[in-house]
Structure formats: C-alpha cells, structure tokens
Amino acid sequence: MSNLPLAGIRVLDISQVMAGPFCCMLLADMGADVIKVEPPKLGDSTRHSMGFRLKGEDSPGFLALNRNKRSIALDLKSPADRDVLYALVKTADVVVENARPGVADRLGMGYETLKAINPRLVYASISGFGQTGPWSQRPGFDLIAQAMSGVLSSNGFPGMEPAKNSIAVADLGAGLFSVYGILSAIIGRDKSGEGQYVDASLLEAALGLSIWESTEFWGTGKSPTPIGSANRMSAPYQAVAASDGWFVIGAANQGLWSTFIGVLDRRELQDDPRYSTNAARVANRLELIQDLAPTFITRTKQEWIDALLAAGVPAAPILDYGEALSSEQAVARNMVLDVPHPVEGSFRALGFPVKMSGTPQEIRLPPPLLNEHADEIRRELIDKGFLAE
Structure with a gap:
C-alpha cells in the first residue's frame, strides 16, 4: 500500500448510496486510507438496497461501491461518538459527505466546525443541487438531476416517453468531479498550507457532461430533442x-x-x-x-x-452486459475481479478502469462489514493521543 499514489492520505467517508461512496472508493483504490463512518444498526442505506442478495445481508450494490475501506459506526447525535469523529478529523486529510445542505451543520460536522479542528482539511459536500441557489434544499437523486439538467429531455427516441440514461450519469459524474476537486485541493494545500471546501452536485455533474447538447442549444437556439442512438455532431x-x-x-x-x-x-x-x-x-x-x-x-x-x-x-x-463483461478485451484488461469476502466467500466486481504502470491498484480490503474496524480505529486514535482510553 505504501507505494500507491494516495498512500498517507486519510479520507473520512461520511456519505451514503452512490456519489459519495463512489468518490471515496476511487480514492481508496489509489491508496488512501478511507474510513467509512456509518450510522449504527443499519449503516449505509445501500447495504439494504436492491431486490437480491448473494450470501450475506449486504446488497451487491453496497459491495460494488465500498472496497478498500474500513468501517466504524458512529451516532453523530451522541456527544461521545461525535468526540470520536472529531478525533478522526484531527488525523484526516479529506472529509466527504452527501447530506442535504444544512444537515451536516446540525449534526456538528459542518465545514466550519471541522475546519477549526483541522485547518488543512479538504471538505467535500455532494448534494443534489449544490450548497447555494434556490434549488439547494430540494431532495436530489440521479433521476431528478437527469430531469432538471435537460438530460432526460434529450435522451431516448423521438415521440416516445422520456427515457432515463440507465447509467447513473449524475450520481457517478458527481463522484468523479468530486475526486477531481478533492485532488486539486490537496495539491493546492501543498502551496497554501490550508484545505478548502469542495461543493459538487448531481445537477452540475449532469450539466457538465452535456457538452454536445448545450453546444447545440447555444448554436441553434433550440433545445436538443431525442435522437436515439445517433450523434448530434456526426453522421452516420x-x-x-x-x-x-x-x-x-x-x-x-x-x-x-x-x-x-x-x-x-x-x-x-x-x-x-x-x-x-x-x-x-x-x-x-x-x-x-x-x-x-x-x-x-x-x-x-x-x-x-x-x-x-x-x-x-x-x-x-x-x-449485452453478459457479453461485454466476458469479452476477450474485458478479460485482457482485468475488468472483472474476484473479491474475497468474509461472508460472501468471494464475489465478482468491476476492475480498475484506469491502469497505473508503476503503482498498480489492488483489492487490499473487501467491502467492510458494518462497524468491522471500530476497535482498531479507536485503538489507533488512542495510541496517537487523539482519544482518551
């Protein structure tokens, strides 16, 4: 692990579902020590999503988004558990959260609070519509962002009902843009000595990926309409x-x-x-x-x-996906991995979509069981003097 690009960077993943966990998994794959901070009892809500299971209680969706992380369960409404979070913040480089704007502040884990504890902290918030603006308090899901960004209006075939992009472009795009913002802030911190706030949203991710569509609108004055599998810039x-x-x-x-x-x-x-x-x-x-x-x-x-x-x-x-995942190219590029797991035995997961010649990524840790690493994380904090016995 020590030779990976982000070795020595600690990330607190206080996010759930897709955008935040995906962001943090990408950082973990590059060597960051990602500690997943989850609510007690139920944990990340994605643990209980999807209509099928492999062997254990955690859903395949959770398993797909949380490799190379450790888990600790903290009730952030509890003063004692909040003290543990604050101790972790003293050791952290990055915090990622994806609650609705204002919720983190109410839980005592907003940016200004944590910045006072650790001025070098890079704090990333991922929300549906961003921290400011008249839509900031609206609930945000991938479908909502696709609808309100224009993506839904331009997808599918003419004359048919609106068709959502089956890939969660807003969620996953927000995770990718957050990684870009976080890494840029870490590099900037080396110059300034201080961290900063990274504000990403599903809406802006969907808009940010709408290159051809926005260009067509500005060039013609007309909003793009569905064109099926065709391309707006080339034919055939x-x-x-x-x-x-x-x-x-x-x-x-x-x-x-x-x-x-x-x-x-x-x-x-x-x-x-x-x-x-x-x-x-x-x-x-x-x-x-x-x-x-x-x-x-x-x-x-x-x-x-x-x-x-x-x-x-x-x-x-x-x-189809069965053919794509078993294709000779996917096999040659190691895009399907067998991940060992203490409950599942092993399960298949997507491989690393970016290859590194000098520091190849690997599965260092399976997706964690809820609170699996609480004792070792607390012991680390005690040994470093950040938490009392």
Missing part, C-alpha cells in the same frame, strides 16, 4: 439494422465517409448535396439512414462489421 454515427439484427457504425469524418460508402458500394452518394459534408449529413440524418437501410439489410451484421473494420471504418456489435 448510430445503430443500423442488418439482415439479422442491429450493429453500430461511426463514419464520423469526411475521410471515413468516403471509405464507408465505398464498402457499401454506394458511391453515388458522394455527389449528393444532402450528404456532401458532415454538416449536411447531420442536417439530413434521417433521410441518410433511410437511404442506407436497404443496403444494410442485404448482409448480416457480422459481415458488415468485418468489411467495415477491414477498411478502417469504426463498426461494432451491440453487446
């Missing part, structure tokens, strides 16, 4: 139907377009003014796909994929 760049099912193509620039229509033996499209430039193809995307459809159904999807790839045109099958 979407799923198309072969004789035996769907696959995807990505002729995303002029050179690829020329090669693409050569593979399809549709050279007459080269001189069609509706398709002469990428901008024209985007503007006439529906007509373009209709014109191409009779050609695609003449061969199987694998035949088209093989022919297009041989010519250098991006194309791919549409894999």
